Amino acid sequence: MPFGIGIWELLILLLVLLLVFGPKRLPEMGRQLGKGMREFKDSVSGSRDDEHLDDVDDIAELPPPEPSATATTSRERDTVS
Incomplete structure (x- = not known):
């Protein structure tokens, strides 16, 4: 039996x-x-x-996701030193 389970253990589990x-x-x-x-x-x-x-055809017909506004605002706040 796989994983070392005997017939008695299997019967008890089913019960x-x-x-x-x-x-x-x-x-x-x-x-x-x-x-x-x-x-x-x-x-x-x-x-x-x-x-x-x-x-799959239904998924292919979906419009592309719009870019989020939070990604552009976080880049605008970053400063380069």
Whole structure:
């Protein structure tokens, strides 16, 4: 077993999770965990779906950010000695 966890430790952990979260919540948590791991794997491997490409197009259409006024005023106050 990975990380030195035996079958008994795994069973005790699953029993504690069942007692804490209940039988209705555990399948939902499993789905969320699987979805998160799948998204992480896709982002690391660089594979993209069609729906992700639509998000990239939306980002490309955004206007460029405006320069902030605080950056110019802080430079005006700086003195060179």
